Amino acid sequence: MTVFSLIIINKAGGLIYQREFQPGLRKLSTNDYLVLAGTFHGVHAITRTITPKLPLLTPTATASTPTSASSNLASPSGTSTPIPPTTTTTTTTTTSVAATTYTYPIPGVPATGLESLETDKFRLTCFQTLTGTKFLLFTDPHMANIEVVMKKIYEFYADFVMKNPFYQLEMPVRCEAFDRNMNGWLRGRT
């Protein structure tokens, strides 16, 4: 198993942590990493908005009854992002199309942004926490059980970054214990 590097992006799209574990990807300058973090933050939001919407045409029986937009489904595994409504109802007075509703391909599941990206040389897995922080893990394209690594890194982050009394929220992560523990754990797995 090969973990190339880890990038942590705060909820505003700023780079707060970047570390290389194993060589394999090209090294960028600090400025390029900052640009990459910002770009990814934007692309992540756009990939959520271009989720295909499948029309859900209801029969024309309810022609002119004003229907209210159905409330959002409370999602147990929601992200920090506002959950788009699974169904929206528009009120129209025409008789042909009474109410045009749409549904996402997998109803009930909130639309998320990019979760994993595959290229010829690496796989990028993105995990967004409930508070909007994004963890980007660059691994070998054939690596299995990336979720386990991701969960563990999140655990280290919670233990050694968030519980560090000197850490300022949304600021670059400079916690020696975080680096040390993560390094040790990743080395133990290889």
Added chain:
Amino acid sequence: MVVYSFYIFDRHAECIYKRRWLPRPVSTSGSKSSRPTSEASAPATSAPVLLGQSARTTDDDAKLIFGTVFSLRNMVRKLGGEDDNFVTYKTSQYKLHYYETPTNIKFVMLTDIKSPSMRVALQQIYINLYVEYVVKNPLSPVEHPGGVGVNNELFEESLEQFVVRVRSCHYQGSF
């Protein structure tokens, strides 16, 4: 597997072909209601009301998709080197497949998340359909502003058949 939409972008970042496949309305009861029907929207025909998107048209969607694909491609090239290529990405709802020809024509397809890699399929569309019916057409212009030359019947017809075949093929393969 379900194919939601398909786009071709030329090297000037213009969308020269787009097509969506929409499933039939869910509420109409019928045995084959889940079979997607095709809705050709080749040159600038947008029916936002029917598509359930009043705020954003298909044109805007194509632009957003191009922007996404372009940014990701540049990001991947920066990290993986010039010969690296971005193949696909996945969200909780859909999967986007990407193929770029050496002449910078970009083929993009949106499918459901369970579909296997469509890189070969996109390559086949380029080689067997695009080159055969668009590039080799003596009446077709070199560039395709606004989709001129791409939206000929032969190409559309065979694209339709190809997608239907790929879809049924993967159905049999997965069960």
